[in-house]
Amino acid sequence: MATSKTLTRSAPAQAKRGQHPGISLAVIATTQLMVVLDITIVNIALPHISTALRFTPTSLSWVLNAYTLTFGGLLLLGGRIGDILGRRPTLMTGVLIFSLASLLGGLATASWMLLASRALQGIGGAIASPTAFALIATNFKEGPERNRAFGVYAAVAGAGGAIGLLLGGMLTSWLSWRWVFFVNVPIGLALAALAPLYINDSERHPGRFDLPGALSATLGMVSLVYGFIRAADKGWSDTWTLVSFAVAVVLLVSFLMIESRTPQPITPLRLFRDRNRWGGYVMMLCLAAAMFGIFFFMTQFIQNILGFSPIRAGLGFLPMSASIIVAAQIAARLQTKFGARPFMVLGTVLVTLGAFWITQLDVHSTYAGGVLGPTMTFGYGMGCIFVPVMLTSVSGVAPQEAGAATGLLNTTQQVGGSLGLAILVTVFATAQRNQLKAGAGHANPNQAFVHGMTSAFEVAIAFTLLAFLMAVFVVRPQARGHAPMTPQDKTVHNR
Structure with missing residues (x-):
């Protein structure tokens, strides 16, 4: 019953x-x-x-x-x-x-x-x-x-x-x-x-959880990011700054050792043997660092310096988002004709130009004259890069590792953005503090903020240039007409 x-x-x-x-x-x-x-x-x-x-x-x-x-x-x-x-x-x-x-x-x-x-x-x-x-x-x-x-x-x-x-x-x-x-x-x-x-539920597959690998990698990156941000506030000789960097090194080395010995690693290290793949991962790491910086600093610049309301600030980012979508669609359609590398090179050039343009902002800049151009240029560059990097990173991967390769690219983007933002915030805080000290009691907080932001983007240019070098010297040209991975391929063993 x-x-x-x-x-x-x-x-x-x-x-x-x-x-x-x-x-x-x-x-x-x-x-x-x-x-x-x-x-x-x-x-x-x-x-x-x-x-x-x-x-x-x-x-x-x-x-x-x-x-x-x-x-x-x-x-x-x-x-x-x-x-x-x-x-x-x-x-x-x-x-x-x-x-x-x-x-x-x-x-x-x-x-x-x-x-x-x-x-x-x-x-x-x-x-x-x-x-x-x-x-x-x-x-x-x-x-x-x-x-x-x-x-x-x-x-x-x-x-x-x-x-x-x-x-x-x-x-x-x-x-x-x-x-x-x-x-x-x-x-x-x-x-x-x-x-x-x-x-509908999926069929369950027996396997192991690589919990030590996941925790050592995550905690190691948290410790590394904390070290940079602590250094921005307390200096590079601060005890906890040095301890956090030391802990990060120990945890990240432990992660590599765990992944090399685990039968079912969360990150198969053999994925890095292909130069196109690791070149794509490095590109995404560097570009995410610059992109997270754009969102973090520019939202504050638009509201605190230009005086935009939150909703106007949100609308102000729509042209950048639209440029990413448009460029991504164009790159996806033309990649089979021209290959992935031309779009990677073009994209990194545009992203570098956008980052350099941001360094020219000052307290007298306007949205139309100072913000719109560089953010859209940056957006077009990122749009050119997204699809080629994704397809290059999974090209030639064994079916059972397609999910790991795609997931690793997403992980690289998130972790790269966090680490890059920590570095840019460290540069920002140091430059802002020096500007305020130089002005003593007459320092303008808005000018100090803009000085710190533009100094941070001077470092962001180094990230984008490294991505450019990956596209030019590391990623090898692929045969034209190479078919992109189908959606069905992407779902195979998605882990």
Whole structure:
């Protein structure tokens, strides 16, 4: 009798799964949108968060880094969890953790509370994001149906950054900075409720969790980033600065040793043997550093120096987001004709030009005359690079490692952005402090901020030039007409 009742109760749920592909895709795509959106939605609210919770200019960067470091560091582990324990329950768990963390972030009354919630958000995002991607293969038939689903997913993921900037401006202007976190709660609860009704689970694969590898890499990067930010406040000879760098070295060396000896490593080191692949990873690491700097400093410049409201600041970033999307579409269509490397070279040149242009800003600059040009130039450059780097990084990878290669590229982007931002913030704080000391009691805080920002972007140019060197001297030309990896290929063993 008990078995009969169980079957009766589960029958309606089973009937819904697979029969409403629109709802299934909406749940999967919205999950990814929520995770991607939270990388940028907080940027617009940074000046208000800084005032409310009394962040220093350097510690404010942790509002971004606490999320991106845990998200990027645990991304590959999140994909492996979905493979072993089932993707649907893993998705639900990640979404619920993300929602709880968002609620705690909105309720934060101290800086440490917000940073803890952001780290927890990153953990939830790392569990949910790779699982959502892999569930498309589970819920949509191979062929046109799956291709359409991937098209919607890619469009949502690509537009997430722009949507986050605009939505962050609207919520901060009309309600409060706290609502950039609260908005995730009802969405996350709805996704967790709909997932078991409309999403088919995946087959579970036996395997091991490389928890030591994931933790040593993540904690090592956290310690390294903390060392740079501590140095910005306390100096390079500070005891805790030196201790954090030493701990980072020990943890990161331990990570390499663990990965070289583990039967099922979270990061197969053999992926780095291909020069095109590791060149692409280095390019993404460097370019993400510059891109995170643009979002971090320019959102404050536009609001604090130009006097824009949060919603106007969000609208001010839309041309940059549009230029990324346009350039990415062009590069994707023409890559089979011209190959990947020309777009990498062109993209790194444009990104370098955009970063150099930003160094020319001063307190008298305007949005149209000083901000619009460099941000759009930077956006066109990044758009040229995204697709070629992604396809180069997974080209020639064994099917069972395609997910690891793609996930490693995403991890490189998040970790590179966090590490790069820490370095730029260190340069910014030092230059700003020196400017204020030079002016003594007559120093202009706005001029000191702009001086620190432009000094940081002089270092960002070094990052973009390194990416240019990778494109010219490391990445080898591929045969024209090389077919890009299909969406079906991308889903194979997504870990």
